[in-house]
Amino acid sequence: MKEGPDIAQIGALIGDPARANMLSALMGGRALTATELAGAAGITLQTASSHLSKLEAGGLVGQRKQGRHRYFALLDDEVGLLLEGLMGFAASRGFLRARPGPKDPALRKARVCYNHLAGDFGVRMLDRMVADGHVAIDGDEASLTKSGEERMRQLGIDMDALHDQRRPVCRTCLDWSERRSHLAGSLGEALLSRFIDRGWARRSNESRAIHFTRAGERAFCDLFPLPEPLPAPLSHGE
Amino acid sequence: MKEGPDIAQIGALIGDPARANMLSALMGGRALTATELAGAAGITLQTASSHLSKLEAGGLVGQRKQGRHRYFALLDDEVGLLLEGLMGFAASRGFLRARPGPKDPALRKARVCYNHLAGDFGVRMLDRMVADGHVAIDGDEASLTKSGEERMRQLGIDMDALHDQRRPVCRTCLDWSERRSHLAGSLGEALLSRFIDRGWARRSNESRAIHFTRAGERAFCDLFPLPEPLPAPLSHGE
DNA sequence: TTCATACTTCGACGATAATCGAAGCATCGC
DNA sequence: GCGATGCTTCGATTATCGTCGAAGTATGAA
Missing domain, CATH: 1.10.10.10 (Winged helix-like DNA-binding domain superfamily/Winged helix DNA-binding domain)
Known part of the structure; x- marks a missing residue:
């Protein structure tokens, strides 16, 4: 053996x-x-x-x-990382379970992926940060730029604490519902915490969904506007 | 569901x-x-x-x-990545299969981990590169420094080709036999290929072991000397 | 063409592990 | 203290799935 x-x-x-x-x-x-x-x-x-x-x-x-x-x-985090990887892999292979009936819009819009924001909002956030030059993407690698560092501090993120941690500040995590990456890593976690601390969003009691308040959603969308104007208004999604 | x-x-x-x-x-x-x-x-x-x-x-x-x-x-590479992660995780949880009898020294010394060098030699290589300032480690993140870039080019690695690839140039991969990281990523793969192309090492026909020739081992150890002199000579290991 | 080798498919067998009813233990609230 | 609730443990049941012998197909070499 x-x-x-x-x-x-x-x-x-x-x-x-x-x-x-x-x-x-x-x-x-x-x-x-x-x-x-x-x-x-x-x-x-x-x-x-x-x-x-x-x-x-x-x-x-x-x-x-x-x-x-x-x-x-x-x-521990290792388990979270492993399951993240498995989820992304399973999705890439087409192993998706569809609920009978309409897709769960709440999970697709915003949900927790272990400790960071995933779903449409999660992907949107990373896309915005990349478009603004705050996060640099090189292949599968993500890193925070100088301007991004500054921006995050403005948002009240304790960047010193993040740098003291062993894990990466920025990491891409394949989003199973969007099929693109959202932001993981210590910054991803800190941002989700921030949104919740600010009362913009709260965790659902029944699932992994993250529910944004009306004001919180407005604030989030102001902070991370869509890179390109779309004909369908995002806020149309209940 | x-x-x-x-x-x-x-x-x-x-x-x-x-x-x-x-x-x-x-x-x-x-x-x-x-x-x-x-x-x-x-x-x-x-x-x-x-x-x-x-x-x-x-x-x-x-x-x-x-x-x-x-x-x-x-x-594809995704499968390799997934299995690498699983192997590291299983080892971290203590799920290791021990062969009855002596541990397999050949696998522990040098083996292939999907496409890059693992085992004692793999860990040694990364340690050396870190000690020489060629690779910077930040938590779990690894990146090639400018001097490392230069050094790799001297070794005949086509760095332009590596940068054109989608995946990271340097990535850490937890080594199950050494319980520390060895170098993965496109550079890890390129280096293993280089050793084999130079005739320093060859793949085993029966297992994942990598067998260094006497001359190849000497060359490898010259290139990546141990960061600290150890009382036990490394070449003692058959 | 014949024989050997590599591999796929079929079908029967048996071991394993998920499942749940029942029973028991621990904690909480009145 | 008693009843309700959260959870663990026990044991029987059964569905699932890995396994291999047998048979068949495809390819290579003599």
């Missing part, structure tokens, strides 16, 4: 639909209870408990007990 | 040990026949055929027919 990492174990953990659903739910970035995860996966609580135990043993999730509640979350 | 990428399908494809073994074998960067892959996975040819059909349908491998031989390879 071959020496090396046992990718089959990781694959098998993710390869069960119920477990995949739970991991996807946790990509919303919030800790969820076992009951909530069972609901997200459409299975009973006892089955969810069994699955979560496996995910925990495999180092994909961790739990925190609060009284009778068990809050599960992705164990 | 949730809308979004179906990561369970990808997970399940990789989650079977036989399929995982074949994918790992293909990380050696060479196209292999169905018979070779069956041998690598320790299964019969008919089982391998069935598995390869699934991997192909899933967009992970592609095949090229040459007479009666079917050569299978990873479908």
